[in-house]
Amino acid sequence: MQGAGPCRQGQCLRPFLLQMLLLGAGLCAPLQVGWGAPHVPAGDGVVLEQVPGSRDTSSVALRRLNTALMQNRGDLELALKVARLDLDQSRKFGDPRYLGRAEAALAPWPIDAPTTTPDTLLLYAVMQQSNHDFSGSLATLARVIAAKPDAVQAWLVRAAVHQAQADYGAASQDCGQVASGRLGLIPDTCSASIMSLTGRGPVALRAIAISLAQNAAEAHTEPSVAVWTLTLAAETADRLGDPKAETYYRQALAIDSDDPYLLGAWSDWLLDHQRPQDVITLLADRTRIDPLLLRLALAEQETGLGQLSRHLEELQARFGASRLRGETVHRREEARYTLALQHQPMQALALAEANWVVQREPADARILLESAIAAGRPDAAAPVRAWLSDNGVEDVRLKALAGQVAMLTGGKS
Amino acid sequence: MIRLLLLAVFAMLALAPRAHAHSASSSYLHIVVQDKALDVQWSIALRDLDYAVGLDNDGNGAITWGELRQKRDAVVAYALARLSLSADGEICAPGPTALLADELGDGGYAVLRFVATCSHQPARIAVRYGLMFDLDPMHRGLLNVMMSGVPHAVALSPGQPRAVFDVTPGYGDTVRTFFLTGMHHLLTGIDHMLFVTMLLVPAMFHRRLDSHGPHAELIPVTSFRGMFVESVKVLSAFTIAHGTTLTLSVLHIVSIPERLSEAGIALTILITAVDNIFHLIPGRRWPLAFLFGLVHGLGFATALGPLALPPVALGAALLSFNLGLEAAQVSIACIVLPVGFLLRNTLIYPQRIMPGISTAVAVVALAWFTDRAFDLGLMPF
Numbered sequence: 009m010q011g012a013g014p015c016r017q018g019q020c021l022r023p024f025l026l027q028m029l030l031l032g033a034g035l036c037a038p039l040q041v042g043w044g045a046p047h048v049p050a051g052d053g054v055v056l057e058q059v060p061g062s063r064d065t066s067s068v069a070l071r072r073l074n075t076a077l078m079q080n081r082g083d084l085e086l087a088l089k090v091a092r093l094d095l096d097q098s099r100k101f102g103d104p105r106y107l108g109r110a111e112a113a114l115a116p117w118p119i120d121a122p123t124t125t126p127d128t129l130l131l132y133a134v135m136q137q138s139n140h141d142f143s144g145s146l147a148t149l150a151r152v153i154a155a156k157p158d159a160v161q162a163w164l165v166r167a168a169v170h171q172a173q174a175d176y177g178a179a180s181q182d183c184g185q186v187a188s189g190r191l192g193l194i195p196d197t198c199s200a201s202i203m204s205l206t207g208r209g210p211v212a213l214r215a216i217a218i219s220l221a222q223n224a225a226e227a228h229t230e231p232s233v234a235v236w237t238l239t240l241a242a243e244t245a246d247r248l249g250d251p252k253a254e255t256y257y258r259q260a261l262a263i264d265s266d267d268p269y270l271l272g273a274w275s276d277w278l279l280d281h282q283r284p285q286d287v288i289t290l291l292a293d294r295t296r297i298d299p300l301l302l303r304l305a306l307a308e309q310e311t312g313l314g315q316l317s318r319h320l321e322e323l324q325a326r327f328g329a330s331r332l333r334g335e336t337v338h339r340r341e342e343a344r345y346t347l348a349l350q351h352q353p354m355q356a357l358a359l360a361e362a363n364w365v366v367q368r369e370p371a372d373a374r375i376l377l378e379s380a381i382a383a384g385r386p387d388a389a390a391p392v393r394a395w396l397s398d399n400g401v402e403d404v405r406l407k408a409l410a411g412q413v414a415m416l417t418g419g420k421s
Numbered sequence: 422m423i424r425l426l427l428l429a430v431f432a433m434l435a436l437a438p439r440a441h442a443h444s445a446s447s448s449y450l451h452i453v454v455q456d457k458a459l460d461v462q463w464s465i466a467l468r469d470l471d472y473a474v475g476l477d478n479d480g481n482g483a484i485t486w487g488e489l490r491q492k493r494d495a496v497v498a499y500a501l502a503r504l505s506l507s508a509d510g511e512i513c514a515p516g517p518t519a520l521l522a523d524e525l526g527d528g529g530y531a532v533l534r535f536v537a538t539c540s541h542q543p544a545r546i547a548v549r550y551g552l553m554f555d556l557d558p559m560h561r562g563l564l565n566v567m568m569s570g571v572p573h574a575v576a577l578s579p580g581q582p583r584a585v586f587d588v589t590p591g592y593g594d595t596v597r598t599f600f601l602t603g604m605h606h607l608l609t610g611i612d613h614m615l616f617v618t619m620l621l622v623p624a625m626f627h628r629r630l631d632s633h634g635p636h637a638e639l640i641p642v643t644s645f646r647g648m649f650v651e652s653v654k655v656l657s658a659f660t661i662a663h664g665t666t667l668t669l670s671v672l673h674i675v676s677i678p679e680r681l682s683e684a685g686i687a688l689t690i691l692i693t694a695v696d697n698i699f700h701l702i703p704g705r706r707w708p709l710a711f712l713f714g715l716v717h718g719l720g721f722a723t724a725l726g727p728l729a730l731p732p733v734a735l736g737a738a739l740l741s742f743n744l745g746l747e748a749a750q751v752s753i754a755c756i757v758l759p760v761g762f763l764l765r766n767t768l769i770y771p772q773r774i775m776p777g778i779s780t781a782v783a784v785v786a787l788a789w790f791t792d793r794a795f796d797l798g799l800m801p802f
Contacts, residue, residue, distance in 0.1 A: 017501075031423050040691060046462070046464070046522065046523045046532035046534070047522065048521055048522070049486035049522050050488025052486050052488075052490065053486070053487065054485060055485050056467055056484050056486055056489060056529035056531075057468060057471070057483075057484040057528055057529030058483055058484070059467075059468055059471050059477055059482055059484060060482060061477060061480050061481045061482025061483070062481070062482070064482070103468075104446075105444045105445065105446045105469070105557060105559075107559060108445070108559030109472070109556065111557075111558050111559065112503065112557055112558055115558070171537065193777060221657065295526065296527055296528060297525075298444060305738065322526040325525075325526065326444050326526070326527060329447055330444065330445075332561075332563055332577050333447065333561045334489040334576060335445070
């Protein structure tokens with residue numbers, strides 16, 4: 009019906025048609041986006057977009073390097089610098105455009121060429137990881153490590169991929185290799201991150217506290233590493249049901265209040281602690297980053313404040329565009345959106361199951377458990393229950409959900 | 422969490438482990454095929470244009486309409502050099518390009534609008550796309566080609582930069598698509614469904630003349646066929662009425678704000694439901710159905726939106742959309758009428774079920790009406 013639906017004038021037909029034509033594949037969204045309201049702005053002074061300007065020093069440096077690279081497309085050193093800066097910008101702004109630009113910078117040295125250097129391959133591995141091509145990333149990393157066994161970064165990326173795949177034994181070994189190459193916050197946090205998921209949360213928290221105290225100088229000079237460490241501490245504490253999580257989150261936010269991952273994790277904590285109002289304040293003007301828009305919409309649904317229907321329409325459009333692009337990196341978010349905002353547990357469960365095949369982090373476990381319960385399909389949660397018990401995962405919320413699943417299955421495990 | 426690990430680690434080395442937080446770079450290319458002309462609307466992210474041709478002249482990070490306008494020629498030249506439209510192998514030449522701006526939630530967009538004219542009416546259209554691919558291989562052109570009101574969507578990538586479409590002869594696709602859209606719209610539009618149900622619920626009774634109010638004398642019908650014919654009249658009156666206002670709206674002869682038509686629809690449900698309880702409106706049902714159908718048609722028009730179709734296709738689309746609505750109405754009738762007919766001689770149907778359902782619907786309709794008329798946004802559906 010059109011009554012309270014998200015259809016504005018002229019935007020409904022195409023979605024419906026496509027749903028018909030493409031079996032409701034949800035392709036309506038990109039079309040909806042495309043059929044916005046093009047107009048001539050009121051005056052020359054109207055600001056249409058914000059890009060990193062000359063105040064962002066790395067953007068200026070990147071522009072200079074890019075210009076130099078255009079003059080000399082065969083300069084590998086220069087291309088690597090550009091690609092690394094692009095990857096860093098991608099993290100900083102949460103904008104995947106920079107991933108594509110890094111790939112473009114490295115284009116003369118293709119990933120499958122045997123002569124491509126390990127340094128280049130490492131950057132490719134990071135891009136593959138970012139695009140959720142985990143097996144591709146591991147294969148590329150194997151080539152890096154074969155050529156340079158002491159490449160600390162390669163081991164670190166490997167640890168990341170193995171952790172995302174819930175292969176904690178391998179991830180733990182990778183962190184060991186990182187530690188044998190260098191000391192400090194990074195290897196400590198790498199190991200703590202594995203401990204936090206394998207039943208040694210309190211140990212992980214102690215290790216983090218010690219490492220932060222010992223490596224205060226590093227934390228100071230590498231704020232993004234410190235943010236990572238503190239976010240891990242917050243997530244670990246939260247899994248243990250320890251209210252100190254809030255303190256860790258606030259410490260991390262004091263260092264960087266714009267980090268997209270941190271903002272997402274902090275918003276989740278606020279939502280879990282019935283503070284949706286704070287989420288709205290925090291995220292009201294960060295709607296461009298998809299996962300943050302999702303959390304904002306969740307908070308708006310809970311409070312009845314804000315612009316829920318507009319944000320739902322927007323999320324629908326973005327997931328639709330992403331699907332038309334053939335991407336799968338948004339499945340976790342899309343499952344959550346489908347369950348909590350669209351109230352379609354069966355569809356959410358399908359997305360959560362497909363997502364669990366690729367990535368297996370606590371957030372992935374949670375959405376699968378929640379969807380399975382909502383859909384009345386406790387059997388679908390079996391892989392998560394196995395993951396919980398095989399690894400001895402300590403997580404108050406996940407355990408409660410798994411308990412609910414067990415009740416639904418009639419106590420059979 | 423391992424993501425964070427990567428990203429922080431590479432802070433020193435510059436690593437970006439976290440998956441896409443923003444939406445990735447896409448342009449939205451909409452092409453409407455009308456005889457020999459291709460109507461093109463192309464929305465390109467200003468971030469991408471800034472990277473490709475440089476828009477932020479003063480380097481303050483804010484891209485203004487003035488800055489975009491100054492670079493108009495460079496933008497148009499850059500974009501059009503990377504798009505080719507052809508009809509059966511012959512290039513369709515782009516006409517003058519209008520530059521507009523749009524805000525699509527994930528950022529500001531420049532919108533190029535032009536008409537590409539082909540030398541003949543195409544049997545096959547080819548789109549070749551190469552925007553941004555050299556600068557960002559993850560960029561995609563999200564193409565939507567509209568032919569006879571039917572969209573065809575495809576994502577263009579460095580691996581698949583070209584798409585070919587057969588211009589469908591005849592209106593088979595149009596008829597099928599709009600018929601299904603009509604059915605889908607009625608069956609998923611719970612307000613229309615409730616209205617049709619409210620129209621049909623008392624169909625198995627005649628009301629004794631001059632008998633009003635909650636205790637009006639209801640006489641069960643004797644023949645199913647008679648009841649069925651009467652119901653078909655009611656539904657057809659409804660369909661003819663909403664078909665009329667739908668057509669007038671789509672042709673822009675009538676235009677009513679969505680809020681009013683939506684509130685009006687709620688009101689029609691409310692009145693019909695209340696009448697099922699108190700039996701106040703004298704005479705037969707079909708004039709009522711006709712009157713209220715006029716209101717519902719305005720609502721259907723909102724769902725269809727403006728249709729950029731040549732006249733014959735537009736006629737085919739509207740007709741099939743209405744037939745789709747009618748088919749859905751008849752299927753509702755096929756459920757409501759037999760059940761009501763079987764129960765017509767019981768006391769429970771006229772005294773409990775009919776007023777019960779009608780009261781529930783009236784409550785919902787009242788809530789809808791309030792919600793829509795005052796734009797409260799409280800109702801979940």
